Amino acid sequence: MRSSSTPIPTLKRRGFLGLLGAGAGATLLGGAAACSDDGGSAGDNEFDVWVLLDENVNPVSQASLDRFNAGSDVKAALVTEPNEGFRDALQIAIDTAQRPDVFFNWGGGSIRSYARAGLLEDLTPHLEADPAFKDAFLPSVLDAGQIDGRYYGIPMRQMQPKLMFFNTAVLEDVGVPVPTTWEEFLAACDTVAGNGITPVALAGAVSWTELMWIEYLTDRIGGAQVFLDIAAGTGQGWRHPAITEAVNTIIELVDRGVFGTNFPSVQYEAGGAETLLEQGEAAMHLMGSWSYTNHLGAAPDFATQQLAWGAFPAIEGGAGDPAAVAGNPTNYFSVTSASPHKEAAIEYLRQEMASEEYVRGLIGVGDTPAVADIEPLLAETEHAEYLSFVYQMVVQAPSFQLSWDQAIERAQASTMLESLAEVFLGNLDAAGFVQANEDAAG
Amino acid sequence: MTSTTTTDRAPAPARTRTTARPRRGRRRLGSDTAPRPGMLYVLPAALFFGMFAIVPLVLVVVLSFTSWPGFGDPQFVGLDNWQRLTGDQRVINATRTTLLLTVLGWATQTPVSIAIGVWASGPQRNRAVLSSIFFLPLLLSSAAIALMYHRYLDPNFGLAKDLGPLIGFPDGNILGTRHGALGVLVFVGMWQWIPFHSLLYQAAARVIPQMLYDAARIDGASRWDMFWRITIPQLRHTIVTSSVIMVVGSLITFETVLLLTAGGPGTATQVLPYLMYRSGFFEFQMGYASAVATVLVVLGTTVSLVIVRFSGFAKMRSTLEGL
Numbered sequence: 001m002r003s004s005s006t007p008i009p010t011l012k013r014r015g016f017l018g019l020l021g022a023g024a025g026a027t028l029l030g031g032a033a034a035c036s037d038d039g040g041s042a043g044d045n046e047f048d049v050w051v052l053l054d055e056n057v058n059p060v061s062q063a064s065l066d067r068f069n070a071g072s073d074v075k076a077a078l079v080t081e082p083n084e085g086f087r088d089a090l091q092i093a094i095d096t097a098q099r100p101d102v103f104f105n106w107g108g109g110s111i112r113s114y115a116r117a118g119l120l121e122d123l124t125p126h127l128e129a130d131p132a133f134k135d136a137f138l139p140s141v142l143d144a145g146q147i148d149g150r151y152y153g154i155p156m157r158q159m160q161p162k163l164m165f166f167n168t169a170v171l172e173d174v175g176v177p178v179p180t181t182w183e184e185f186l187a188a189c190d191t192v193a194g195n196g197i198t199p200v201a202l203a204g205a206v207s208w209t210e211l212m213w214i215e216y217l218t219d220r221i222g223g224a225q226v227f228l229d230i231a232a233g234t235g236q237g238w239r240h241p242a243i244t245e246a247v248n249t250i251i252e253l254v255d256r257g258v259f260g261t262n263f264p265s266v267q268y269e270a271g272g273a274e275t276l277l278e279q280g281e282a283a284m285h286l287m288g289s290w291s292y293t294n295h296l297g298a299a300p301d302f303a304t305q306q307l308a309w310g311a312f313p314a315i316e317g318g319a320g321d322p323a324a325v326a327g328n329p330t331n332y333f334s335v336t337s338a339s340p341h342k343e344a345a346i347e348y349l350r351q352e353m354a355s356e357e358y359v360r361g362l363i364g365v366g367d368t369p370a371v372a373d374i375e376p377l378l379a380e381t382e383h384a385e386y387l388s389f390v391y392q393m394v395v396q397a398p399s400f401q402l403s404w405d406q407a408i409e410r411a412q413a414s415t416m417l418e419s420l421a422e423v424f425l426g427n428l429d430a431a432g433f434v435q436a437n438e439d440a441a442g
Numbered sequence: 443m444t445s446t447t448t449t450d451r452a453p454a455p456a457r458t459r460t461t462a463r464p465r466r467g468r469r470r471l472g473s474d475t476a477p478r479p480g481m482l483y484v485l486p487a488a489l490f491f492g493m494f495a496i497v498p499l500v501l502v503v504v505l506s507f508t509s510w511p512g513f514g515d516p517q518f519v520g521l522d523n524w525q526r527l528t529g530d531q532r533v534i535n536a537t538r539t540t541l542l543l544t545v546l547g548w549a550t551q552t553p554v555s556i557a558i559g560v561w562a563s564g565p566q567r568n569r570a571v572l573s574s575i576f577f578l579p580l581l582l583s584s585a586a587i588a589l590m591y592h593r594y595l596d597p598n599f600g601l602a603k604d605l606g607p608l609i610g611f612p613d614g615n616i617l618g619t620r621h622g623a624l625g626v627l628v629f630v631g632m633w634q635w636i637p638f639h640s641l642l643y644q645a646a647a648r649v650i651p652q653m654l655y656d657a658a659r660i661d662g663a664s665r666w667d668m669f670w671r672i673t674i675p676q677l678r679h680t681i682v683t684s685s686v687i688m689v690v691g692s693l694i695t696f697e698t699v700l701l702l703t704a705g706g707p708g709t710a711t712q713v714l715p716y717l718m719y720r721s722g723f724f725e726f727q728m729g730y731a732s733a734v735a736t737v738l739v740v741l742g743t744t745v746s747l748v749i750v751r752f753s754g755f756a757k758m759r760s761t762l763e764g765l
Contacts, residue, residue, distance in 0.1 A: 088512075088723060095513040113511055113726075205617065205706060262597035264618025264707045271599045281598060411725040422708040425618075 046075045047101035047341040049333075049348075050090070053080040057157070060361035064352040074344035076102075094119055094336070101339040102348070107145040107153050107332045108406040109413065114334075115147040121335040121342050123151045126350070136354035140400040141370035144329035153332025154349045158367030159394050160288045161327035162212050165295075166308040170197060170283040178308055182220075185313040189258045192283045198260035201282035203268035207417040208405060210424050212286050213253075215326040215404055217246035220315040224324055224399035231407045238437045242319070247423055247430035254424060264425060278302045286312065288327055289390050292383075293366050309386065311393065325393055326401035330370040363387070370394070415440035499739065505732035512726050523733040532709065532717060533734065537741075539624075540713040544692040544745075546628045547635075551688055552681070555636050559643020560673055573644065577637045584634065588701035591630050595702075620710040623703045627711060630698055635691070639684045646680035647673060682753045686746050693742045714738050 051061055058080055065076045079100065081089055087110070093099050094114055105111050114120050127134040127142075134142070137155050145153035166178050171188065174195045179185040189199035203209040218226055222242020229235030230243075253259065260282070266273055274291060276282040278299040285291070295303040314322035333353065335345045352358050354371045362369045363381055368390045378387045394400060405413040419436040422428035428436070506523055508516035527533050562573035579587065594601040597614030606614035616622035650673065658668050674681075696715035699705060705712035705720070712720075714734060722731030 091512040091726060114513075117514060119513075206704070207706075260613075262613040262615035262618060265595065265597040265602070265615045266618075267592070267596065271593065271596050276598060411727055414720060414725050418709050421706060425708050427708060 045073065046077055047339060047345055048079050049076055049345075050079045050081060050086075050100035050103040052086055052104055053082045056365040057362070057367075060358065060365060063361060064355070064358045065348070067355070067357065068348045068352055072344060072347070074341050076345075076348055099336050099338065101341055102333050102335055102345045104156065105153065105332055105334055106328065106406050107330075108147075108402045109408055109410060110406060111152060111332075111334055112147050112409070115150070115152050119337060120152045121337045121339070121346070123154065123335065123346070126346055127151055130350065133350050133354075136372060138370045138372055138394060140394065140397055141329040144400045144402050145332050153334050154353050155330040155370035156333045156349075156353055157331040157369065158289070158362065159327075159330050159370050159390065160290060161325040161390060161393050161397075161400070162216070162286060162288050162312070163390070163393065164310050164312055165277060165285045165287060165291060166310070167277050167280055167283050167302075167306055168308045169306045170280050174283075178310060179313055180310060182313045182315045186256075188283070189253075189256065193257050197280070198276065198282040199258050199284060201266070201273040201276040201285040202259040202263040203266045203273035204259065204263035204421075204424055205265055205267045205272075207421040207424075208403075209268060209273065209287070210250075210420050211404055211417065212288075212326070213250055214246050214420060215401060216286070216312040217249050217315075218242050219324050219326055219399075219401055220312065220318045220320040220322070221245050221249075223319040223321070224401060227401060227404065227407070231404075233441070237441065238434045243434060244430040247433050250423055251426070251429070254426065259424075274298065289368070292386055296383075309389065321398045323393075323396055324399045324401065325397040326403070328403050328406065329394075329400050368394075412437070412440045502732045502735050502739070505729055506736050508729045508732075510728040512728055516729065519729065523730045526730065527733050527737070532712065533714075533737070535709060536712045536714045536717040537737075539711060540693060540715075540741075543624065543627055543631075543695070543713060544689055546624075547631045547692045548685060548688050550628055550632050551636055551639060552685065554632065555639035555684065556643050556674075556677065556681070558636065558640040560647045560669070560677075562640060562644045563647035573640070577641060579634055580637045580641075582634075584697045585701060587630060587634050588698045591626065592702055595626065617703060618707050620707065623707060623711045626702065627695075627698065630702065631692070631695070634698075635688065639688065642680055642684050643677060646677050650676045678753075682749065685753075686749050689749060690742050690746050693738065693745065714741070 049061070049065065051058065058078065062078050065078055069075045086104075090100070090103060090105075095117075099119075111120060138159075141155050141159060142151065145151065145155070168178070170192065171178060174191050174197070176188040176191050177184070179188045192199040202213075215227070222240060222245075225235070226240045226242045229240070230237050266276070268274075273282070273285060274287070274294055275298070277285045278295060292303065292307075292309070295307055311322065312326075333349055335342050335349070339345060356377075359369050359371050359374055359377060363374075363377055366383070366387075368378070368387050375388065375391065378384055378391055381387060405417060408416070416437055419428055419433050423430075423433050505516060507518055507520060509519045509522070510516035558573070558576060562569050562576070582590075595617050597603060597606065597616070597618070600614070602611070602614040602616050606612065606616055611619070611622060616626060654672050654676075655668055658672060663671065694715050695713065696719065699711055699713055699716045700719065703711040705716050715738060718731050718734040718738065721727050721734060725731075
């Protein structure tokens with residue numbers, strides 16, 4: 001007797017396997033959809049201030065809240081969230097009763113959709129009504145936080161311009177000075193490469209490092225307005241000739257061996273581009289101002305003895321101002337418009353964000369706050385030379401270009417970063433780059 | 443001759459009553475006097491499965507017809523996401539890459555798993571010791587494995603600097619090239635999953651009756667003949683099971699790609715789950731991400747059904763008759 005087939009277990013398993021695949025794919029997105037609206041997090045007489053979890057900066061923020069709470073009936077509470085999940089948590093909570101009253105953000109694209117949806121308090125009237133409040137901050141940094149011409153953020157942390165870092169030991173060995181113009185920069189690259197050393201470290205495994213190059217090249221070649229038009233959807237947008245020239249310059253740099261050959265595998269984290277500079281395997285590095293702190297931590301002797309820094313080289317004949325700066329202007333505090341305690345929240349920002357205690361606290365952890373007239377406070381510190389340079393760089397900048405990926409919509413930023421990576425890999429030319437970004441901008 | 447197949451041994455009181463129409467009879471659970479658990483017993487598992495599999499699945503399909511940034515109310519946009527998806531070169535490339543990695547993963551993992559599994563099923567003591575070492579990667583999380591390889595593959599300070607030149611990457615630039623990055627994903631997949639599949643084959647190979655081999659040896663069969671004519675046919679069902687797990691697993695591989703290549707260089711290793719993540723949690727286009735997720739669900743289900751159907755798995759015939 002032959003055994004008959006047993007269809008039911010098969011059916012079950014078949015369905016099960018199908019659903020197994022289905023469930024796994026769906027859970028990721030379903031989780032986001034299933035969040036509920038119940039319960040506010042702050043008590044009746046308390047408002048929440050959301051910040052990134054950071055063991056250096058959190059005590060400074062807490063101290064400012066303590067000072068505020070001492071003189072206020074409405075109390076403020078600090079809520080910390082790790083960097084990895086901050087944006088997701090904010091995105092999910094911003095339109096629910098669990099929203100923060102005051103929250104940390106990166107300005108620009110990180111809050112634009114909230115501002116346009118009316119979820120954020122327009123701080124413009126508060127700043128206009130109180131010139132002392134407005135003038136307490138560096139104007140270029142305050143303005144960089146505008147959305148559609150209105151203020152939604154108050155600077156609350158350090159300024160992060162992007163600048164060139166140099167290993168002076170390598171440059172001295174091969175006999176070239178620290179370059180300040182584009183001609184000098186190219187000559188230095190050729191000499192360094194001729195000695196078998198990578199001229200410029202580039203963490204090409206992550207495209208935000210490559211973004212710094214096109215940001216500065218576009219700014220130097222075409223001026224600050226080129227990208228402002230792109231972000232606002234006005235003017236020639238991506239079709240501006242400066243974009244094409246910047247992309248072509250990048251292709252030339254790659255072909256010239258300025259970044260070495262294996263940069264697409266180089267990471268930014270430990271053992272990455274910064275280590276190449278520290279160990280003398282590269283001579284230069286374009287990076288945000290935070291890089292100094294990393295060097296201090298990873299290779300203190302290098303940071304104090306061999307590290308030099310300077311502005312991105314000036315390009316002869318370019319329309320841009322050589323003093324113009326690109327980077328992350330700062331981090332901001334924004335206030336949600338539905339907060340029941342927004343008057344108290346704004347009062348907290350007015351009282352504390354430019355207070356001497358708060359500024360001293362930030363400088364103490366290595367920040368360069370975007371607060372006006374703090375040169376004397378910076379000069380007192382151990383790293384006065386570097387902090388003063390960064391501060392002056394921003395103070396004297398005619399414009400502060402917000403990082404492109406923060407300035408435009410996320411979907412467009414995604415395409416921009418991907419197409420830029422393809423340019424560095426040699427898979428895409430200038431026309432292809434412009435086309436891809438125009439398509440994404442719709 | 444009496445049959446002693448596994449299916450015949452299973453007690454099936456409902457079926458014996460209704461031999462003429464076995465399917466219907468089998469489904470009439472709890473309707474007779476037989477001591478069967480009622481539907482109530484299924485409830486907790488059904489609720490759990492419904493809550494964490496069915497409900498999210500339905501929600502994802504619904505979301506795919508909306509535009510939703512993650513806050514506010516989703517706006518119904520009809521077929522917009524689907525129209526965009528069909529013309530999106532990124533989706534086409536990601537589907538191609540996903541299928542390529544799935545095929546490569548299956549083609550590399552299956553033979554090695556069978557070889558190790560069959561070898562490890564032998565009774566020798568050294569095999570037991572060695573196989574317990576082979577199975578170590580099973581204990582590591584995908585994230586840990588990806589981060590470990592991430593370090594190894596640094597072109598300046600990792601193993602890639604020394605090993606790269608030996609395998610055609612003179613400057614250690616493995617992750618920075620398309621075929622290098624794909625190769626790494628296939629290799630890490632092998633390293634991570636072969637132990638698990640070897641375990642399946644080891645267990646399956648151990649239950650192949652020794653007398654089959656004894657009989658073959660009397661007939662003068664070589665070891666090679668015995669492997670192809672006894673071991674492989676006897677492992678048929680395990681091959682199907684293992685393949686389904688491998689293929690469905692490959693289709694939804696996400697964390698290895700995220701942590702090891704982040705879809706790069708450029709977009710060379712963007713697979714569908716990574717594209718879904720990027721659309722949802724980088725671009726905050728939950729509606730479009732849901733459409734990609736739905737494609738993934740359909741693809742995964744279809745592929746596993748196709749494997750089940752065309753491999754003869756559905757028939758579940760015994761291959762031990764006569765013993």
